[in-house]
Amino acid sequence: MNFYVMTLFPEMIEQGMHTSITGRAMEKGLLSLKTINIRDYSVTGNGRIDDYPYGGGAGMVMQAEPIYRAYEDLLRQTRAQDKIRLVYLTPQGRVFHQAMAQELAQEENLAFLCGHYEGVDERVLEAIVTDYVSIGDYVLTGGELPAMVMMDAISRMVPGVLSNSDSGVSESFSDGLLEYPQYSRPEIWRGCPVPPVLLSGHHGNVDRWRHEQSLLRTFRNRPDLLKKENLNKEDLKYLRKLLESETDNGLSAEEISVLKNLLGISLKFSD
Ligand code: 6GU
Numbered sequence: 659m660n661f662y663v664m665t666l667f668p669e670m671i672e673q674g675m676h677t678s679i680t681g682r683a684m685e686k687g688l689l690s691l692k693t694i695n696i697r698d699y700s701v702t703g704n705g706r707i708d709d710y711p712y713g714g715g716a717g718m719v720m721q722a723e724p725i726y727r728a729y730e731d732l733l734r735q736t737r738a739q740d741k742i743r744l745v746y747l748t749p750q751g752r753v754f755h756q757a758m759a760q761e762l763a764q765e766e767n768l769a770f771l772c773g774h775y776e777g778v779d780e781r782v783l784e785a786i787v788t789d790y791v792s793i794g795d796y797v798l799t800g801g802e803l804p805a806m807v808m809m810d811a812i813s814r815m816v817p818g819v820l821s822n823s824d825s826g827v828s829e830s831f832s833d834g835l836l837e838y839p840q841y842s843r844p845e846i847w848r849g850c851p852v853p854p855v856l857l858s859g860h861h862g863n864v865d866r867w868r869h870e871q872s873l874l875r876t877f878r879n880r881p882d883l884l885k886k887e888n889l890n891k892e893d894l895k896y897l898r899k900l901l902e903s904e905t906d907n908g909l910s911a912e913e914i915s916v917l918k919n920l921l922g923i924s925l926k927f928s929d
Pocket of ligand 1 (some may be wrong): 736746747748749791792793794795796797798799801804
């Protein structure tokens with residue numbers, strides 16, 4: 659996978675990507691990164707790449723021509739002619755998620771355009787951008803961190819990037835549930851013991867406990883991810899038990915309603 663990033667802050671991207679797992683993957687030749695400094699393509703000769711917005715208003719707008727010239731240079735480096743996928747990072751884009759990472763990881767070349775200031779001249783976006791992507795509902799100062807977030811998530815999907823010890827067979831989102839809690843030595847840390855089932859050596863019980871913890875976490879933190887079609891009889895039994903012992907669990911009215919809804923709907927189909 660070859661990443662190309664057009665940005666005003668190439669050192670920020672280089673630093674981040676040459677660290678940890680993505681850094682190791684680049685050394686191994688599984689990933690490559692080329693940053694393109696948009697400022698090098700200034701057309702005014704003084705390094706300026708922004709100007710006032712037509713129609714007035716606050717802030718500056720990144721001009722079309724420097725970005726287009728940077729893009730032309732990028733295309734020459736990829737030998738991909740005009741076929742390259744180019745992601746523009748913007749809070750107005752579609753929200754990034756795991757399936758999108760999986761899909762983008764199939765590309766051989768992937769380019770990113772990081773904006774700053776109040777935005778980018780719309781005409782150059784229309785000319786070169788294939789995907790508009792946001793990383794969530796909050797506003798950042800620029801597209802560099804979102805580009806790094808995306809490259810990190812995509813890199814993990816590239817074969818060979820994760821060693822076996824880095825990867826979890828069961829990880830959050832791969833089965834629609836959040837990951838269960840993990841524990842390591844010592845057995846008692848500052849008075850807090852490891853859940854006894856994990857020391858029992860009974861693999862069946864360990865698996866069941868972990869799955870229930872996944873269900874509980876997903877229900878507590880991300881009820882929107884729990885879909886009745888992904889729940890089996892055992893799962894429903896566990897959730898019913900949770901509802902029945904609601905006083906000990908301290909469930910909120912909203913949580914109770916989510917549970918009743920899940921159980922109510924699924925009862926109609928399975929029981
Ligand atoms: Cl992709 N860019 C900026 N500037 N802010 C964001 C974002 C992107 N995604 C969420 N907030």
